[in-house]
Amino acid sequence: MGAEGRLGNLTRDALLAMYRVMVTIREFEEQLYYLFLTEPMPGTMHQYTGQEAIAAGVCAALRPTDYVISTHRGHGHAIAKGVSLRSLMAEIFAKDTGCCRGMGGSMHLSEPSVGMLGATAIVGGGLPIATGAALSAKLRGTDQVAVCFFGDGASNEGTFHESLNQAGVWKLPVIYVCENNLYGFSVPFGAASALPDIAPRAASYGFPGVIVDGNDVLAVYEATLAAVARAREGVGPSLIECKTYRHRGHSRFEKSTYRSNEELQAWLQKDPIPRFRAILVQEGVITDQDAERILQEIREDLEDAISFARQSPEPSPDAPLHYAYAPGSDPLSF
């Protein structure tokens, strides 16, 4: 299909919003890659560079009231779901103004007001949480949808099978989005899975699984739209396997010595951002000058978020005790 046909009914604003999200994620991660060396950020971080089309395409098909459950590699999901750059950056800087008051950090981002229900660093840990969120929506009679992002490594955890089976039995409004970046840490997917694809496993649980080019934001968006329609109509869950690649190491401490340069270079040719920009320019949605202006605006927003995070206070030493217990059961008030 030609690019024009693929733009479908998407308005210029919707296309620009998707593009902005992708570039924002890329720039956010590139800034953090270096800030990690100079700023006091606890722990490590897992970067989303190269996978931007998945978060952007999926979240463009959702409403603010829909839920997203994320992973250890969650910066992109948070940006795409609408968490502000200031609160995200401050959280990663472990500051009191962060979306989790500086106590979650890079791997535990959450902002319920925009449907970012939470992220978990337990591989496969988000699958039952998303399934439960979808059950909650169904029991409350809302038409909310829950999306679970997870990696290829998580697809071999027991929680994958338990969650998909339960969702299939109860026909829950949940979309399982597998980001198959071909590696679970240093383990190639082919060394950990008997079959080359994850999507066909959905058939075992009575719902569709589709494979999409995870570096093609329009393909991800279209697949998600179909899954959202199924979920809202009460038909049941869907599994979307997005084939992709992370440009950086597994974590900030890791140099990817288990991957060949040829492999990386081949995937850089399929970088989702220049691909989408080329379509937008070709179809007259933006000019090269527009793209440059968008990039500069995003860089200014990021500078603002970085200085906000730098200037923000740290949480007080007793803050964790206040937030570990439900309001009213705070042990410090006893």
Ligand SMILES: Cc1ncc(C[n+]2csc(CCOP(=O)(O)OP(=O)(O)O)c2C)c(N)n1
């Ligand atoms: C239950 C569990 N086992 C192991 C780990 C250590 N670990 C953290 S990330 C990771 C790899 C996950 O791979 P994948 O699900 O493909 O996600 P990706 O990192 O590729 O985005 C592992 C093994 C963990 N955090 N949780």
Ligand SMILES: [Mg+2]
């Ligand atoms: Mg992986």
